[in-house]
Amino acid sequence: MDPLDSLVEQLWSPLLDTGGVRVDVDGAADPDWVDHESYWAVPDLRRAKLLVPRGDSAVTAAAIENYRGLRLRRKNLMRAVVGPLARHRVPVLRHAVTVQVRRDRPELAEQLPLAVLARALDTGALSASIGIRTGDNRKASLALVDGTGRPVGHAKVGWDRVSDGYVSTETRVLREVGGRAGPMRAPAVLAETTYHGHPVLVMEPLPGDVRGSRGRIPPPSSAELYSLMPVTRRSPPRDTGHLSALSTRLRQQQGDPVAGGIATSAGRLLGLVEARADAFPVTARWHGDLTVWNRARDASGQLWVWDWENSEEDALAGLDAMHWAFSARRSPSAQLLELDLGGCLDDSRPHLVAAGVSREQGSVVAAVYALVVVERACGLAAHHGDWAQVWISPEDLTALLTQADALLTR
Known part of the structure; x- marks a missing residue:
């Protein structure tokens, strides 16, 4: 077309x-x-x-x-x-x-x-x-x-x-x-x-002097990150609204003729996450697509963030930090450059610590983020009827699930 x-x-x-x-x-x-x-x-x-x-x-x-x-x-x-x-x-x-x-x-x-x-x-x-x-x-x-x-x-x-x-x-x-x-x-x-x-x-229009080019303006600080996505409570992951909805969508996708195989392969990781009974910091919402191309700063340094169309309520703290780190490994054309979930977790540590996520709990946040990537990709594949228009391949999704599993079980 x-x-x-x-x-x-x-x-x-x-x-x-x-x-x-x-x-x-x-x-x-x-x-x-x-x-x-x-x-x-x-x-x-x-x-x-x-x-x-x-x-x-x-x-x-x-x-x-x-x-x-x-x-x-x-x-x-x-x-x-x-x-x-x-x-x-x-x-x-x-x-x-x-x-x-x-x-x-x-x-x-x-x-x-x-x-x-x-x-x-x-x-x-x-x-x-x-x-x-x-x-x-x-x-x-x-x-x-x-x-x-x-x-x-x-x-x-x-x-x-x-x-x-x-x-x-x-x-x-x-x-x-x-x-x-x-x-x-x-x-x-x-x-x-x-x-x-x-x-x-x-x-409303953004200020006319906003700047958003890659690498030339500071990334969000933890204070900025949690100002609109504040920590509001503590809960096991399975009791959050976000993971509950994510789990439902993934299980529905398991019957899809195109995306079903990958969605089914995510079942083991989902089960490991849902088995956690300890309390995690939970935010009122997560942005859902916090990336370098969805933010800018005006001349005063004020951070502006848009494209909230993937936002969901009641989510584990740290998911936005993981998405930022994961997206930084993608080119401006959205092609995947590097698949390193552990590296993304390391980059996100300061934001996780700021929210009260322990070092051991960080691997669970990374696993939930991997499930987000899989569920979104499966949703696109099911919608289009094939994987040709999806930005990440089934092979890369399988590798991502393997990395997340290793982080949880090491």
Whole structure:
């Protein structure tokens, strides 16, 4: 599937089915159709990673240049070149993508994404940059700007069962933690609505001066880590809400024709963890995807964290630290570089100690994290019907379970 086709499936397909809306690429004017949303494909149609507003050159340039500090140098290079050229009306962007409504169906214009979002925010006309996602966790993500190109919000739009669940989860969590001042901050919820039966979340924009490049800003401290994920009680792992739900999902996956083998192989490790009767520190929630690409710091040093769509309540302390360490061994393209659960545990020790996890209990936290990786991968494989689109292979999952077992039994 081409990148644009993937985005059309995620965002505009409900309206295309009416026959009164179409997505036109580089087409000529047609008196029967009226333009309502118009974008440039960046860098071009075949390799499109982003759609940016087409129209006012200042808005186009601002949409390209906003938040350059969040991106890798090689990705910023394109924006650093294209933004100023667009501002000076140099025709560097050549492929137009336009959402059109039939002239005799004007009511459908009010059902387009930007119209829905403008009503939800009770604001004037909006423009948006739209990231094109083609991976496992794809959904439409819109960076909303006003008539000057100033950021006004960030929207996520569900489109299928899986993405609907992610958007709903993040909305719920941000209602609890978003907008709070503190060592770690999460964006506030500006609005929540629906789009053709799917949930939509609009978050406040991040500060314009945030920086998020790898290796150039400090990782989260323990005080920051536990400010929004505080330790609230102590409990055996089997009595936590997170492990209970994880166990249920894993056991359900054991009957899946694609993921069942790996899910079943996780049964021994799950049994060892559930047999523990000693009390562990338990946090109110865990972020679920705390990585270098889901955090940034503004000019004051304030830590900002987003993408809470994998968050779950009542989880063992230390899982976020394990995920951070595990993700640090992956490239920006999410390909696994190093599979070393023991090394991740060593890297996470200071955060585990800060929460009150003993050295011996740390191996259990590592084992639970291995079960998380397995369960998520099995869920993706079951959803897609094969392992081709899953970022980690069954062989690597088997190795991870072996490492976790060794940590528990050594």
